[in-house]
Amino acid sequence: MPVPTEMFRAGGPDAAASPRRLAHIDVLRGMAVFGILLVNVWSFVWGFGALRYGAIAEPSWPDRVAVFAVALLAEQKFYPIFAFLFGAGFALQARSLRRRLRDPSQVRAALRHRFRWLLGCGMLHGMLLWAGDILTVYGAAGLLLLGLFDARLRVVRARLRGWGLLWLVVVAASVALSLPSSGPDADDARQEQAIAYIEDAQEARAIYTEGTAGEVAAQRLSDYLAVTSGSLLLVPHLMVLFLLGICSVRLGWLTAPQRHALLWRRVRAMGLLVGLPLNLAWAAAAATEAANPLAATGHGELAYALLPLSGSLLAAAYVATLLLARGSLARRASAWLAPVGRMSLTNYLMQSLLGVCLLQGTALGAQASPAALMLVALAIMLLQSLACRWWLARYPQGPMEWLAARGRLRA
Secondary structure: OOOOOOEEOOOOOOHHHOOOEEHHHHHHHHHHHHHHHHHHOOHHHHOOOOOOOOOOOOOOHHHHHHHHHHHHHOOOOHHHHHHHHHHHHHHHHHHHHHHHHOOHHHHHHHHHHHHHHHHHHHHHHHHHOOOOOOHHHHHHHHHHHHHHOOOOHHHHHHHHHHHHHHHHHHHHHHHHHHOOOOOHHHHHHHHHHHHHHHHHHHHHHHHHHHOOHHHHHHHHHHHHHHHHHHHHHHHHHHHHHHHHHHHHHHOOOOOOHHHHHHHHHHHHHHHHHHHHHHHHHHHHHHHHHHHOHHHOOHHHHHHHHOHHHHHHHHHHHHHHHHHOOOHHHHHHHHHHHHHHHHOHHHHHHHHHHHHHHHHOOOHHHHHOOHHHHHHHHHHHHHHHHHHHHHHHOOOOOOHHHHHHHHHHHHO
């Protein structure tokens, strides 16, 4: 059988108006939340500089394997899944609101409030906990979807084509700028740049792990402003993923995956055949750069420029694999990941809180190797899996989900 699609209601103050939840969507959301943690955990120690995996002095083989595995399997693979599900959630919620409210202006107002709430939540999260917050850009970009809550499918497809073309232009420009140059002058410039990157990474690590509360807060605010302004280039990619999520609900690809098994098998094959080799190239470059930034080559920059495309392809293969899963794999994924997905907002914010408490301003963060960071991330995953199962056995939804629902009711 495909991944279980048994239904259950989310409780809370607006439970009566909530659409029934599809368990396999919560499984995907739970997988995305955990995958994002594997990438985000590095920035609690190393900040948000060009050396995303830091500058490791005399890395061990476990450290090299940790960097290679995260770059290959996680980096830019799980935020596309999350964005895809965000668009799907928009379509499902819009459908539910249309049935309940009837008046299109009320539906639009409720959806607008949802995005504004996310925007405000993201700003607080980014300034107070983790500078790499994604909720800010989700809330802002989500406002661009408001005109599509009752649009015909052909309109959604037209928007998808337009944003898709713009995204490909952005990727092509990034690739063109990253093409490696050769010659003594290019090698010298690359070495000088690598030295500057090392100094930036070491400075950020010193502040986040050894600085005072005021120094950490100032660095976090600076990083948040830089990351958020840089996220403007991310908007075309997010819109493509949002719109694909809407289409997946309208056409039944996501809500009834067993009826579209052939489609998902083709998605899985394409994602693995094209995405995996490109991600292998990036993983090799990332491991080399982390072990010795001075040894990094221009080909690594090219592999990174292609990562939005190659990462999305492998992410699509992940989604297809879970939707096509059968037997014990499907049951285990549902048992362990669906509760995490039902509390995705709570878990996302709690990961930031735990990252700050465990890694910033502590000896653990100052001494954490890449392998140790992976152990921290895995420990947080296990803790959250158990905590979600315990919580949902007693309460109908997570605390932040309850708060968000209360906010929607007051709108």
